[in-house]
Amino acid sequence: MSLTFDSARMPNPHMREEHEAWRTQLRRFVDTEIMPYAEQWDEDGHIPIELWPKAAEVGLLGLGYPEAFGGISEGIDSWHNWITNEELARIGVGGIPASLMVHGIGLPPVINWGSEAMKQAVAPSVIAGEKHIALGITEPGGGSDVANLSTTAERDGDHFIVNGSKTYITGGMRANWVSTAVRTGGEGPGGVSMLLIPTDAEGFSRTALDRKQGWWASDTATLYFDNVRVPVENLIGEENKGFLVIMTNFNGERMAMASGMEAMARVCLEEAVAWAQERKTFGKRLADHQVIRHKIAQMKQKLNATQAYVRACYESIESGTPNPGDIAMLKVQASETVEFCAREAMQILGGIGYMRGSRVERIYREVRVNAIGGGSEEIMRDLASRQYGI
């Protein structure tokens, strides 16, 4: 038996027949509609707009959202999510899931905290892949320090007037709406609100951040708000209660990133093993050299640990007792694992792994965005320390 993406996945007793059916269909979709073009889309710096409706049709965009908005939530659990994150990471182009599924961070604030009218206006078209929504938190002046953001929204009658800017916004170039964190009150977390800002509003502009180390296929943007008038009905949740909205979004995002990173690390293992079994040096296969065998075993060891940890966190979510500290540290576990596996796979592949066109070369470029985005390793450790009451 060789170590492949599938055989290197440890058994999970929670996976039932319908989960495997979803994996089968999703893989068919990915292998037909995405894989053959993934490298080109990465080089092009964007994915074609037609992919969203196709992804909607197969049920990908609606996963976990209420049926009333065209989603599918009945019977859906964390194991469906895990499979989805894995199968999209398997493409080995991080910008594709990041961009295609960015509504996964932009839409939940609307679904969980928005008014009924707002949900009706936004959710069905996003879930159908016809329109797009992004999340705007980070600012040029600061990222992880959410409580001190400086984009302002001042009340003027039945409108807010928004001024400021947001940066590193995934899906920002394409978004029709941005769930945006703004300052409506005083200093600190108690003055932050979430506001749904339509990108066709007057005074809104954006520029592409298209020269990045990784996530090439993602349309990352800087957004500018210059006296943008937004109706007060666009408040997501209560005024000055935006910090809570932002915080509740993080567990899902971190689980998606962590399980995606584990799967990317597994792709590195698969590619490295296939090469090590084929390539001959000094009269024997690479896989027969002890130095290479030990690299592979160590990659698998770290993958096993990360998989078990992902499963434990999903189990805690399923039982309704997620621990944000544990989930934060899982994200670190996963980014260290993908960093290690991308490095070791690259060493095993040698020159061929360094050339553009291999999944390992691409994943190597995706390591940092995963280790920084959605909460950097340092912030994660800090958050966990506080959660653990050290």
Next chain:
Amino acid sequence: MKVLVAVKRVVDYNVKVRAKADGSDVDLNNVKMSINPFCEIAVEEAVRLKEAGTATEVIAVSIGDKACQEQIRTALALGADRGIQVETEGSVEPLVVAKLLKGVVEKEQPQLVILGKQSIDGDNNQTGQMLGALTNMPQGTFASEIAVDGDKLSVTREVDGGLQTLSLNMPAIVTSDLRLNEPRYASLPNIMKAKKKPLDVYSPADLGVEVTTHLTQVSVEPPAERQAGIKVESVDELVDKLKNEAKVI
């Protein structure tokens, strides 16, 4: 119009199969199993007939042990309305499958039966034809296009010389070729809905069929491994090798 579709559980087409060490069979341990691709095409065609308003009900039938319910669920997720499993143990030969299907045909009285032209494991290409003979129904095999017109069924067949079109009186039997259609993806909502669709289980005895064997599998061997190529020095050497070693010219 009721349409019956037969689906078979086979090794997934992406799997590199291996023979068992004792050469008795293909090693199916821990191997991914799927719906036979030609059967999937058959299901898709039936579902399209239903979507077009031509068919009123699509029934997916599979013959095998409990595991084949997975493939029936796949057919249900693709759009079939209900499933039937005929429970058997071990491998069953095409003739037995055809007899069991005949039993289901008699029970359900479909106007149209669609099967894959063959399964990618046994590659027998027999079941549809045998079912035609047993039921005395007209058959259109290797179909690349079908069209229903009242009680008639027009079947375009892929034959060596090109395309042949037959007109059959229904009830009829069709076996699907690769180009009949491109099956859709079963969406997540439809996978979840499929769990709730009815699935009946029959035994061969319920259908009045005795499972017998007429064939014995003697051995299964992997194909010879491809040898590495060589570089020849000259055209003369190439011609000589093609003539005397490969014996192709």
